[in-house]
Amino acid sequence: MSEPVLEARGLTKRYGRVVALDNADFDLRENEILGVIGDNGAGKSTLIKALCGAVVPDGGEIRLGGKTVSFRSPLEARLAGIETVYQDLALSPALSIADNMFLGRELRKPGIMGSVFRGLDRTKMQKIAREKLSELGLMTIQNINQAVETLSGGQRQGVAVARAAAFGSRVVIMDEPTAALGVKESRRVLELMLDVKRRGLPIVLISHNMPHVFEVADRIHIHRLGKRIAVINPRDFSMSDAVAIMTGAMKPPAGVEA
Amino acid sequence: MSEPVLEARGLTKRYGRVVALDNADFDLRENEILGVIGDNGAGKSTLIKALCGAVVPDGGEIRLGGKTVSFRSPLEARLAGIETVYQDLALSPALSIADNMFLGRELRKPGIMGSVFRGLDRTKMQKIAREKLSELGLMTIQNINQAVETLSGGQRQGVAVARAAAFGSRVVIMDEPTAALGVKESRRVLELMLDVKRRGLPIVLISHNMPHVFEVADRIHIHRLGKRIAVINPRDFSMSDAVAIMTGAMKPPAGVEA
Amino acid sequence: QDIVGLITKTEGNPFFVKMREGAEAKAKELGLELRTFAGDFDGDNESQIAAIESLIAAGAKGFAIVPSDSSAIVPTIQQARDAGLLVIVLDTPLDPMDAADATFATDNRQAGRLIGQWAAGTLGDKAADAKIAFLDLATNQPTVDYLRDQGFMEGFGIDVKDPNKYGDEDDARICGHEVTAGSEEGGVTAMETLLQRCPDINVVYAINEPAAAGGYQALQAAGVENVLIVAVDGGCPGVQNVKDGIIGATAQQYPLDMASLAMEAIAKFAKDGTKPEVDPKLGFYDTGARLVTDKPVAGVESIDTAEGAKLCWG
Amino acid sequence: MSDDATGSATAERGLGNASHGVASFDEDAPSPLRRIQQFFHQNPTAIPAIILIVAVVIFAFVTGGKFFGALNLSLILAQVTLIALLGTAQTLVIITAGIDLSVGAIMVLSSIIMGKLAVDYQVPVVLAFPIGLLTGLLCGLANGILVTALKLPPFIVTLGTWSIYGALITLVSNAATIRSQALDQFAPFLKSMGARIPVGGGAFLMYGSILMIAVAALVWYMLSRTAFGRHVYAIGDDSNAARLSGIQVNHTLVGVYAIAGLLCGIAGWVLIGRVGAVSPLGNQTANLDAITAVVIGGTSLFGGRGSIVGTLFGALIVGVFDSGLSLTGVDPLWRQLTVGALIIIAVAIDQWIRRVSA
Amino acid sequence: MSDDATGSATAERGLGNASHGVASFDEDAPSPLRRIQQFFHQNPTAIPAIILIVAVVIFAFVTGGKFFGALNLSLILAQVTLIALLGTAQTLVIITAGIDLSVGAIMVLSSIIMGKLAVDYQVPVVLAFPIGLLTGLLCGLANGILVTALKLPPFIVTLGTWSIYGALITLVSNAATIRSQALDQFAPFLKSMGARIPVGGGAFLMYGSILMIAVAALVWYMLSRTAFGRHVYAIGDDSNAARLSGIQVNHTLVGVYAIAGLLCGIAGWVLIGRVGAVSPLGNQTANLDAITAVVIGGTSLFGGRGSIVGTLFGALIVGVFDSGLSLTGVDPLWRQLTVGALIIIAVAIDQWIRRVSA
């Protein structure tokens, strides 16, 4: 068992009277795809939002590469190398694909135009964006300067996934990346994930699609009522057992209990 | 083959330069669940929006129970007995569950309070809403006056589905009702659909989840590039063939070609 | 301590600031407790009604008011008088004037007449083919606006038609009327507009000195020389402008006098119930308007800018 | 079912005896501050009420009780009547995520039409009065039609019509005031809303205030007890969802603007009573005051949330501050400054309380 | 992989040789009207430009060419300079889905601080001038901090600060004007923006107009060519998405309000030049005029879309209408009415064109 890259202990988060995270733990190891499954409202999205700085947990500890971190904004997590595809995508509809890919990490022109006049190097950003999108074989975008709002739901999802895959340097987190996608498009995202994994990055995949999770995940984190109740190996458990544990129909067997 | 309840011929709809519907046909028969599948952006949502008055098609004809209809607003379709669960739900977040269920068809108090003062019979609406929700066995709502925005995504989907199921008198249309739902919640929606079918109503189910479609559908309408390219019987075709037809990998075999 | 009130149109205008200073000084001297109020903008009747109501509620002995809406405030003033308060109207007479116990004001029509006569006298024969631009106050023509404007026309020798309304005249010498809101900015834009209509303007009437200064600025910028500018008010910057030859003549008013006279009258009324006397012919106590100019014209009484500067306000 | 549709079916075998309980969490005792916040979150109209009470108490102390004089309290009510009426109209529009900058102009225009017809043209008041109200209704209707038929932003439409109605005011009235005596002679009815009923101790109630409360109650009933009201909220919440739910969005919106116009017409009637004359001047700031009352009352400018009761409290808060500060003898200039600061503070408190997840 | 994870796998066997082509549809020739609409949809700033050109041509005819006089065109440019500057500031704020009601007040306050220090306190102009600009910046900063730190709606914050800055104007200036001559004596530099460069044929260019164009160009560059600009649009588009994308939303917002304040300070300088004096009066309608210019220029009040170029055109459109109507000899009252109607018409055309799916 390798050392965890990203690890959390005792995370809690409360929204008014709802406890979204109730002393939750989390471990992500080097070079693995970690599936996260759980009922609607189990707190999966809140968990990963806490990990990537989008919400500040009320309590608990997060360690990245063994060092305790405490992100106060998504920017800080990103600077630490954690990239996230949010369930609701987090794209700016009126901005172009290239603008969205580089949002918050724009490249400036070389020389005085960039350092003094802070001019954006749009040509370079467009080139890189086009490269990243086609390198990932995700889609054939005709015009990289198209506004994201003119893309179909599937294409948007593609941009968000490509952004995370292209820029993640430590961890990539994907919250239901295939929910709105068709069969063909989902397949491409799964392939992309395996691709990213081959590049050596660990991935967190949250999904309600059991076949998808069981296909690509190396380990599966089962979330229930705001906490991790088990971590299973998909080779040792059947889908129905995982669902049974997830919904509370079955007690997590000893050994995998978290 | 029974007479179609809802039928469309040659529907077209254009958004600027995008042709979302390109001479599309559609048939829904009595007492069946019709699955509609297709790639992202194939025009499925546009098709059903045209059927239920949410968009006015540029051309084509729609017949309900043999009579030509032309809905200029969702209200007209609803008055004709067509209820729809939209992909983006169409609930008013700040209104209560009961208000949402009766939105646009509120009950008035009996007597002068209702006829002259147009007072709402809130008690009755709450009672019916609670009945409908529990009769459909969909969920245990604690408070029927809770604002919809305080519900989880799954619960919201439940309200939308329950509303359509409760009030549809001719046709119920559901656009990806399980996309955001977990395994357990999805199962309940599928059961609900079979339930509605037993009550004698035909249902249109749009979904990217092939196993779900193949499980409940009596016939499957395959949509591609803005038109219906085939209608298949799920008992005669395998899922992989359906996907192949849908993505254009395989030509629709003679006989099912639309 | 007896309570007295002072209600002005707005807060931001130096004319009212001076008036308040005058009232404050006098009230202190007489041992009165002064409450001051102002509207939010010129024409804000509602705030003045509320101010009168609070003064009645506070049991004030009387108050002085510069009415924003000289006829619409009348019913409320009647209420105050019915409640036993002495009401003195300053600067802008009520419509009807006798709705107040007394009015201490400048005769605005007379002030206009003075500058009209002076302009006509200065031009002499050339008055017959003058080109006159009017920098007025607002599109809805409040009382001061038409009184000064029509007074000027009378003095200049223009047939005013309806004396309570401007814009209905057909004298060819009139280039046009534009509104300025009484501010420099408004004066600049209005003058620019009028200059386009008649590039040969040689007389400018302005509702007040800020509008006149704005008009001058626009004329200067357009390189138009030798224009006779007249205004009303007599504020210190205005008098200074007369001295510098920017404005030819201005009719000076005395807001400090109005306010302190009013305070004295109310103090007297509080003591023994006597009400102030007013000029029976005019119907109000004229605090006077004097023409300030360094180029006097025969037949028009005037003072020079040195004296004007001594008497000026703000 | 096709033979290979096994994925979901097998996964769901595990559902057999899934727990059907609703998720429940232990809740530890919240801090008192948090508890107060929660109370207000559940009773949002309580916030402006509390702010109001606190302000009243403070002023009562500072002014040595003078503030609490029966007469003074009556005066505040009379003084906020117009703003409360316009605020009621504005609330309706703002709940639909719109805004109406023309309310003040409609009010004045209606009052002028009534007065002008009755006095200058000697039209019997039974005709002149309803025509005046109708003017308000039509002005509102025009706003509503422009907003829905041309799909223009309400801000632009009412900015334009504000200008237009403003010009009409001057044109129709010829910039002349109709005097109190003339009204007494030809149409005393138009002045009736300004009459005061003494209620003892120097206190009084203006008829107009009673009318305002009645109108507000009616609008409250309409918003919270009728289908129309539900539709108004639904449109402001998400107009697309409302349309898909089968609501006639355009009809409802036109109705809202027309009703708002009618309320402005009624405000015009009260204006005549309050002023005692019909004047074309003034009320330039009435729009902003009304919007301020609405926002302080907790109605969201983004639509979908808000209440008439909140607006009434909002209007009272501004009135109380204004009156309290003037009773403490604060100079008008400082008063302007303080009211500006108080608006910000009042809304800041409101926001803090609403942020239940803070 | 678990043995029963077969569902999706089997379904996807069909993907083997799925077509990878992009959907393409045959497009029949659109009607000319539709084609025009499409052109404008792709070039949104062309709309106000066209409206402007049409207006100019019409007025040129109606006024018999007078409108086209070099002087007249120069004057229009001079007259819209202030509104264009305030509109530029307002555009920045509105793109973030905010609004700044205090721009006019900040402009006047800055001009008074500069003038007062230089003339009454005889502070050297090299100090007085930057302090004046700093005042604008600080006022904007205060707005920004209130909006972000207290999370208040910008409408309320700037409504409050408008009141406060307005009171400060009177307090600081003591309601007194600083005369042209006094400025000439102590700080002629403050008047410099009003100077005109003749460009032949009676036409001229005011220094202030040149400054305005330079400032607008700078802000245009900032919005469209720097990361800051991208962030401003992203925040207006969806501030939550922007935050999740790693943008420092609060920093950026504070920056926007502060820059807007600074621009108002610069406008204050131009105001001194244009008026030739420092006056606390006037500019009550400057806010509304600036917002009108922004909206006519096609910037959405809901944020995320808009451009500086559009705002300049918007300001010019209002200026052209005003000037054209006054040259045709239309009475100011009818002008008010017509401008109101024209605002609605201009935006209606704009909306029609933008509605590509109409």
Ligand SMILES: Nc1ncnc2c1ncn2[C@@H]1O[C@H](COP(=O)(O)OP(=O)(O)OP(=O)(O)O)[C@@H](O)[C@H]1O
């Ligand atoms: N911003 C918020 N305010 C209030 N409650 C929230 C908020 N975000 C989440 N919650 C609540 O916290 C709980 C956990 O939500 P979360 O989104 O983490 O669930 P999830 O496991 O991601 O569900 P899903 O599968 O539906 O995405 C839910 O009950 C939800 O209603």
Ligand SMILES: Nc1ncnc2c1ncn2[C@@H]1O[C@H](COP(=O)(O)OP(=O)(O)OP(=O)(O)O)[C@@H](O)[C@H]1O
């Ligand atoms: N309001 C709109 N304006 C412009 N284009 C639109 C609009 N609605 C849909 N489209 C376009 O029409 C096409 C069909 O869209 P539609 O939503 O019907 O697809 P769909 O089959 O439902 O896809 P999905 O499975 O992703 O829901 C897409 O290319 C989409 O971008």
Ligand SMILES: [Mg+2]
């Ligand atoms: Mg989630």
Ligand SMILES: [Mg+2]
């Ligand atoms: Mg769809």
